[in-house]
Amino acid sequence: MINNLPEAQKIVKNRMLDRADQETAIKAMDDGVETVWDRFASQQPQCGFGNLGVCCNRCAMGPCRTEPFGKKPTRGVCGAEADLIVARNLLDDLTTGAAAHSDHGREVVEAMLATSEGRAQGYQIHDEGKLHVVATEYGIKTAGRKKEEIAGELARALLEEYGTLKNRIQMTERAPQKTKDAWKKAGIMPRSVDREIVEAMHRIHMGVDSDYTNILLHAMRTALSDGWGGSMMGTDASDILFGTPTPLKAWINLATISRDKVNIVLHGHNPVLSDMIVKAAADPGLVKRAKDAGAAGINLAGMCCTGNELLMRHGIPLAGSFFDQELVIATGAIEAMVIDYQCIFPAVTQTAGCYHTKVVTTSRKAKIPGSIYKEFRPENAYDTAKEIIGLAIDNFANRNPDRVRIPDKPMQLMSGFSEEAIRKALGGTYKPLIDAIVAGKIKGAVGIVGCNNPKIKQDYGHVTLAKELIRRDILVVETGCAAIACGKAGLLVPEAADMAGPGLKSVCNALGIPPVLHMGSCVDCSRILVLAANIAKELNVGISDLPLGGAAPEWYSQKAISIGTYFVASGVYTVLGIAPKIFGSKNVVNLLAAQLNGVVNATFAIEPDPVKAADLLEAEINRKRKALGI
Amino acid sequence: MQTVFVRPELCVCCRHCEVACAVEHSQSKTIFGAIGEERISQPRIHVEPGIDYLAFPNRCRHCDPAPCMQVCPTDALVRDKPTGSVIVQYPLCIGCAVCAMACPFGIITFHRVSQISADRDVNAKCDNCIERQKAGKIPACAEACKTGALEFGDANDLIRVSRKDFTLRMLKSEGTDVEVPRIPENVRAFRAILKELAEMS
Numbered sequence: 001m002i003n004n005l006p007e008a009q010k011i012v013k014n015r016m017l018d019r020a021d022q023e024t025a026i027k028a029m030d031d032g033v034e035t036v037w038d039r040f041a042s043q044q045p046q047c048g049f050g051n052l053g054v055c056c057n058r059c060a061m062g063p064c065r066t067e068p069f070g071k072k073p074t075r076g077v078c079g080a081e082a083d084l085i086v087a088r089n090l091l092d093d094l095t096t097g098a099a100a101h102s103d104h105g106r107e108v109v110e111a112m113l114a115t116s117e118g119r120a121q122g123y124q125i126h127d128e129g130k131l132h133v134v135a136t137e138y139g140i141k142t143a144g145r146k147k148e149e150i151a152g153e154l155a156r157a158l159l160e161e162y163g164t165l166k167n168r169i170q171m172t173e174r175a176p177q178k179t180k181d182a183w184k185k186a187g188i189m190p191r192s193v194d195r196e197i198v199e200a201m202h203r204i205h206m207g208v209d210s211d212y213t214n215i216l217l218h219a220m221r222t223a224l225s226d227g228w229g230g231s232m233m234g235t236d237a238s239d240i241l242f243g244t245p246t247p248l249k250a251w252i253n254l255a256t257i258s259r260d261k262v263n264i265v266l267h268g269h270n271p272v273l274s275d276m277i278v279k280a281a282a283d284p285g286l287v288k289r290a291k292d293a294g295a296a297g298i299n300l301a302g303m304c305c306t307g308n309e310l311l312m313r314h315g316i317p318l319a320g321s322f323f324d325q326e327l328v329i330a331t332g333a334i335e336a337m338v339i340d341y342q343c344i345f346p347a348v349t350q351t352a353g354c355y356h357t358k359v360v361t362t363s364r365k366a367k368i369p370g371s372i373y374k375e376f377r378p379e380n381a382y383d384t385a386k387e388i389i390g391l392a393i394d395n396f397a398n399r400n401p402d403r404v405r406i407p408d409k410p411m412q413l414m415s416g417f418s419e420e421a422i423r424k425a426l427g428g429t430y431k432p433l434i435d436a437i438v439a440g441k442i443k444g445a446v447g448i449v450g451c452n453n454p455k456i457k458q459d460y461g462h463v464t465l466a467k468e469l470i471r472r473d474i475l476v477v478e479t480g481c482a483a484i485a486c487g488k489a490g491l492l493v494p495e496a497a498d499m500a501g502p503g504l505k506s507v508c509n510a511l512g513i514p515p516v517l518h519m520g521s522c523v524d525c526s527r528i529l530v531l532a533a534n535i536a537k538e539l540n541v542g543i544s545d546l547p548l549g550g551a552a553p554e555w556y557s558q559k560a561i562s563i564g565t566y567f568v569a570s571g572v573y574t575v576l577g578i579a580p581k582i583f584g585s586k587n588v589v590n591l592l593a594a595q596l597n598g599v600v601n602a603t604f605a606i607e608p609d610p611v612k613a614a615d616l617l618e619a620e621i622n623r624k625r626k627a628l629g630i
Numbered sequence: 631m632q633t634v635f636v637r638p639e640l641c642v643c644c645r646h647c648e649v650a651c652a653v654e655h656s657q658s659k660t661i662f663g664a665i666g667e668e669r670i671s672q673p674r675i676h677v678e679p680g681i682d683y684l685a686f687p688n689r690c691r692h693c694d695p696a697p698c699m700q701v702c703p704t705d706a707l708v709r710d711k712p713t714g715s716v717i718v719q720y721p722l723c724i725g726c727a728v729c730a731m732a733c734p735f736g737i738i739t740f741h742r743v744s745q746i747s748a749d750r751d752v753n754a755k756c757d758n759c760i761e762r763q764k765a766g767k768i769p770a771c772a773e774a775c776k777t778g779a780l781e782f783g784d785a786n787d788l789i790r791v792s793r794k795d796f797t798l799r800m801l802k803s804e805g806t807d808v809e810v811p812r813i814p815e816n817v818r819a820f821r822a823i824l825k826e827l828a829e830m831s
Binding site: 014044045046047049050051052065067068070071073455456457578579583584585606609 | 640641642643644645677678679683684685776777778812813814815816817819820823824826827830831
């Protein structure tokens with residue numbers, strides 16, 4: 001299919017940073033496989049009304065748009081001006097993201113409840129220590145009680161956080177007092193997970209909230225109900241069920257796909273599915289069956305955030321990020337891609353159709369035409385997991401060796417940096433880290449999070465920003481596809497400290513840790529919040545006083561809007577590499593980029609160039625250092 | 631001379647004009663009907679992506695004399711005197727594409743059209759919406775454009791606006807400090823971000 005190889009190589013070099021990705025992208029082109037970059041190109045030009053956020057498609061009087069150059073129409077049919085249309089759209093997007101995280105969290109808690117009641121097949125309470133810690137926060141007695149009993153009571157208490165009666169979320173108590181006071185003062189203390197989401201949907205109905213400031217304040221409250229609610233519960237319930245991550249070494253990139261084993265890619269987000277597949281894959285009967293089928297064994301490879309979950313807890317190899325989902329299939333060596341939900345391209349079954357790969361959907365919430373549906377519930381989880389693996393083994397015979405091309409050289413990485421693990425590595429207290437910050441060895445820390453987006457070369461934003469920051473003695477913590485990008489680029493190994501400034505390098509070398517810490521999946525951005533909160537509490541300040549920053553250089557998802565907003569609402573200045581759809585309203589831009597300083601002492605900034613983004617983050621860190629008198 | 635004047639700096643790439651054009655040249659002339667017709671009506675205006683995520687809405691300029699008319703071997707292209715439009719007589723078109731070779735703007739494309747039953751691709755270029763014009767309406771693309779990137783009217787009147795802009799720029803003698811037409815700060819900021827992203831790839 002490729003007639004001009006140098007031209008093709010030039011194209012893929014523009015599209016992605018990673019060598020293994022580039023090699024496989026060439027193969028995909030050669031095989032005539034359509035990818036996200038092709039679809040992005042065929043979408044050009046994209047609509048400016050949509051891009052500016054002034055397109056409103058909510059009600060049947062519309063669709064409407066306002067004119068961005070100062071002419072008519074300046075109002076939609078209902079009378080909404082650009083400020084309102086932009087704010088409503090933003091709240092809508094943010095709420096979608098918060099709902100996605102929080103509903104994921106709910107499913108983990110439900111699995112915990114089913115486990116505690118003996119209804120869940122194959123699950124068990126893995127981390128009794130963390131169970132006790134969280135249960136105690138919820139006022140649940142632990143002494144002398146069976147872990148299942150505690151877990152049952154805790155699961156019910158966590159499910160209450162989604163309800164409407166309690167009117168407060170316990171986990172927000174983890175925030176420092178000053179941060180909580182700022183939320184109370186602004187009226188953005190979240191009341192419950194589902195309530196904020198439902199209320200957001202109510203407010204964006206025509207004729208409800210028409211004040212863009214009021215809408216954006218609710219957006220912050222909804223985001224907080226995600227970060228300090230749904231996502232945090234997702235993280236904690238996962239830790240209790242599957243174990244709290246501890247540092248470990250593993251392998252990453254498309255070279256983790258095996259030439260001679262049955263390859264199963266686990267793609268999506270929730271460990272409730274993927275962790276059980278990991279468990280079932282160790283079944284001697286299945287391993288024998290794979291060998292009988294002519295394979296050397298079973299190779300599981302993670303993808304996207306469920307890959308991060310498996311990597312963090314079990315060191316399962318990680319094949320790649322969001323934009324690698326089509327490329328991994330194009331290796332021609334994938335027997336099954338097993339998915340739950342979120343960030344799965346609807347086109348993935350079309351991609352799989354070009355090879356022998358079977359796509360297995362597992363969630364009632366996320367079906368894809370052309371996939372094999374195996375409903376996954378806690379009650380039959382182990383059996384279903386075995387069935388799915390069996391299906392992949394049976395498909396091994398259909399692999400066409402002539403169509404297989406797997407890049408070589410996987411990268412090593414260090415993962416497993418839960419908040420608990422970081423604290424433990426520091427000796428049980430943040431004092432050594434605080435001392436290093438006060439001494440200026442480490443200037444501050446930045447959380448780089450988020451996705452891939454075809455508007456920027458895959459991984460370029462993540463990797464360049466991380467390198468720039470560590471060079472300036474700024475510690476980087478990462479989750480999601482940002483962490484995967486830096487793993488592929490070799491930044492998640494202790495040796496990467498050589499790329500750091502002298503201060504950060506000495507701290508990393510003393511502790512044997514990388515300068516860029518992998519903290520988990522996108523719901524695990526909650527770990528970053530807890531980390532920041534614990535440091536702030538040791539210093540008796542608010543999170544917004546700390547020399548911290550956030551960045552989402554390549555974000556695409558509504559979930560990232562929620563994450564960015566709970567970062568900012570929690571007091572963390574956050575730089576976005578892709579412009580959100582808000583530029584149709586000067587007032588909304590001004591509120592998010594300037595006025596929020598007066599509310600939460602943090603704002604958003606937008607800067608696509610990762611080097612300039614590093615300048616902004618460094619300046620903010622210096623501003624906060626100065627205010628602290630260090 | 632009536633024309634659809636293009637001000638590319640006001641184009642936001644929404645492609646309303648493309649949709650309106652396709653609907654206008656469909657059988658049903660409604661969006662809901664047009665998408666289900668056997669011969670899907672194709673836009674005759676092209677919002678073509680260029681650099682920095684910017685685009686130019688390109689359509690037939692209805693030149694006079696028109697290079698396409700001059701080279702057409704079957705005289706399928708004729709001028710509608712009252713509107714000055716260059717019109718294709720579909721039954722006469724043999725699909726040789728010589729008109730497209732002669733067209734300085736590259737706007738001639740070939741498609742099956744609902745206006746004739748023949749099962750062949752013909753020159754399906756812009757007809758300046760002469761039916762609409764005869765009914766006292768302006769071309770569908772210009773009507774659909776909300777930003778003023780496409781404006782229908784007397785060419786000299788429309789050009790006068792640009793001339794006035796230029797005059798202003800000259801008199802102020804401040805070169806690029808005077809941006810005409812004035813692009814709002816927020817739109818400029820957004821375009822700067824797009825430009826930065828485009829330059830990074």
